[in-house]
Amino acid sequence: MKKQHFQTIFKTGTAILLCGIALTGCGTKNQQNVTTNITTVGNTALEQPMRLEALKDDETDYQAYWGTKIQCITRGEHGYYYLTPEEPLYLMYWDDDTQESIKLCAKADCNHDNAACNAYFGDVRYYDRTAQAAEYASGFQIYYYNGFLYLLGTEGNLIQVSPDGSERKRITKVYDYDGTSNTKLVFYENAVYVYNSAGNQGSSEEHTETITRYTLDGKSQERVVEWNSVSGAIHSVKNYGNTMFFLLSGLTINKNESGQEWTYTYQGLYAYNHQTGQSGKIIDAEITSYAVDEEQEQIYYFAYADGLYVYDIKTERTRKLYDAGKEMGIAEMSYDGKYLYLYNGEWVSYAKSNEKTELTRKCAVLATDGTVLYELPINKAGYMLFGNGDYIFAEQIVADEQQQAMKLTYMKKTEFARGQWQVLE
Numbered sequence: 180m181k182k183q184h185f186q187t188i189f190k191t192g193t194a195i196l197l198c199g200i201a202l203t204g205c206g207t208k209n210q211q212n213v214t215t216n217i218t219t220v221g222n223t224a225l226e227q228p229m230r231l232e233a234l235k236d237d238e239t240d241y242q243a244y245w246g247t248k249i250q251c252i253t254r255g256e257h258g259y260y261y262l263t264p265e266e267p268l269y270l271m272y273w274d275d276d277t278q279e280s281i282k283l284c285a286k287a288d289c290n291h292d293n294a295a296c297n298a299y300f301g302d303v304r305y306y307d308r309t310a311q312a313a314e315y316a317s318g319f320q321i322y323y324y325n326g327f328l329y330l331l332g333t334e335g336n337l338i339q340v341s342p343d344g345s346e347r348k349r350i351t352k353v354y355d356y357d358g359t360s361n362t363k364l365v366f367y368e369n370a371v372y373v374y375n376s377a378g379n380q381g382s383s384e385e386h387t388e389t390i391t392r393y394t395l396d397g398k399s400q401e402r403v404v405e406w407n408s409v410s411g412a413i414h415s416v417k418n419y420g421n422t423m424f425f426l427l428s429g430l431t432i433n434k435n436e437s438g439q440e441w442t443y444t445y446q447g448l449y450a451y452n453h454q455t456g457q458s459g460k461i462i463d464a465e466i467t468s469y470a471v472d473e474e475q476e477q478i479y480y481f482a483y484a485d486g487l488y489v490y491d492i493k494t495e496r497t498r499k500l501y502d503a504g505k506e507m508g509i510a511e512m513s514y515d516g517k518y519l520y521l522y523n524g525e526w527v528s529y530a531k532s533n534e535k536t537e538l539t540r541k542c543a544v545l546a547t548d549g550t551v552l553y554e555l556p557i558n559k560a561g562y563m564l565f566g567n568g569d570y571i572f573a574e575q576i577v578a579d580e581q582q583q584a585m586k587l588t589y590m591k592k593t594e595f596a597r598g599q600w601q602v603l604e
């Protein structure tokens with residue numbers, strides 16, 4: 180069980196976990212201090228301030244309320260689709276009405292427990308590349324867009340699945356699968372935008388980070404954002420109306436006798452305008468996460484080791500809403516139209532490694548004026564997935580009498596005061 184859990188984290192991991200693992204491998208080779216810095220050679224356009232036009236809400240649900248660290252759950256027409264948190268992967272469906280999960284397979288005489296099942300998405304540990312048979316899901320990302328589910332496959336393909344699970348189609352190759360999957364997707368106007376959220380963080384060589392657009396008919400592709408950096412990453416890409424937002428950040432790694440120290444450099448909030456094709460910087464601050472309120476035309480953002488701010492798109496004014504204090508120096512955030520959520524999981528890992536401090540994982544639930552309404556506990560190794568509608572979701576280790584295992588859990592928003600997670604099964 181432990182090994183599977185490790186694999187879960189590794190494959191979906193945040194930059195912190197990934198770099199931690201990468202360094203375990205190379206730490207013995209280089210005992211000197213190593214410092215890497217961000218550069219933006221050839222990317223002067225990206226560094227230009229860009230004024231945001233009014234966000235045109237086109238009534239499409241781009242599901243920007245999910246967390247971007249992992250997204251193993253997505254919202255469909257009448258329920259949620261998700262991948263089981265441990266391998267072998269099965270595609271599951273949780274129906275709004277029945278509130279029960281089923282494996283997404285309607286095959287007669289199927290026990291839903293082997294590779295022949297329509298819901299089966301494999302176990303990458305046993306994936307045989309030479310066999311070129313069924314393509315497994317390479318990670319835990321799943322997306323719903325315009326009537327279909329989308330996953331990333333072990334041959335690097337974008338895989339389209341019908342909402343009843345009966346049909347799978349390879350659309351086109353969108354990335355090179357190398358055993359880890361930090362490749363993430365965003366959808367807009369029958370195209371998918373693909374990026375690698377870990378970038379080349381931890382490396383000392385310059386590399387071009389990209390967001391590439393592929394049409395869903397598989398016929399064309401185009402790089403829409405490029406950023407040259409050393410140890411940098413484009414991450415937290417979210418679409419709101421005609422604008423795709425993203426963050427740029429870097430990781431400086433100092434190795435010394437007592438171990439390694441990671442320092443994050445957050446470059447700010449950037450945007451790509453689908454109509455004009457222009458990219459630029461929207462907010463110059465050390466932003467670890469953000470969420471956009473399209474109705475009020477406001478951007479909420481969390482500033483590193485500081486707190487929560489709100490930026491008004493029309494007036495271009497910024498106000499501080501919440502001082503996060505020592506327990507939350509890096510937050511991942513989400514906005515569901517009513518509440519703001521701040522999750523400190525990445526900061527807990529950072530504090531443990533850099534400051535040797537044990538902090539408690541939690542998700543703060545705030546009103547839009549910055550008042551903390553609830554603090555939800557998250558179990559060890561947990562990931563907040565967030566969510567719109569009536570529920571929020573988290574992946575976390577749940578123990579019963581026999582064992583502990585990574586589970587998908589949910590909480591009804593009307594029951595935040597109780598703070599009790601329930602296992603989705």
Ligand SMILES: [Zn+2]
Binds near residue numbers: 284289
């Ligand atoms: Zn089946």
